[in-house]
Amino acid sequence: VSRDDVLRDYLLTNEQLLPALEPLMARFRSAGGDAALLEPVLGVRASYLEAAFDEVGQKFGSMEAYLATGLGLDEAAQVRLRSGLTADAGP
Secondary structure: OOHHHHHHHHHHHHHHHHHHOHHHHHHHHHOOOOHHHOHHHHOOOHHHHHHHHHHHHHHHOOHHHHHHHHOOOOHHHHHHHHHHHOOOOOO
C-alpha cells in the first residue's frame, strides 16, 4: 500500500481508539491527572510514523530490507504478514 494509505490508517487511531479510552481518561482526571499528558502516549501523530519511516530508510534502505534483515522474516513470512495486514481492494 502507499505511504499515504498507511498514514491515513495510522491516524484513525486518534478517531477510533482515543474515544474508546475516555473512561480511562475520566478516571485519570478524577484522580487529579492531566489527561492531555496521556494523549501523546496513547494517541498518534503523523510525525511519529514519519520518524519511523525515516529510521527504517536510514538503517535498512527500504521496508522490504527491514522486514528481511531487521526482523528476519523470509519471503513467505512477509507475504503472510502483508496478507494479514492489508484488505483486499477488489470488487
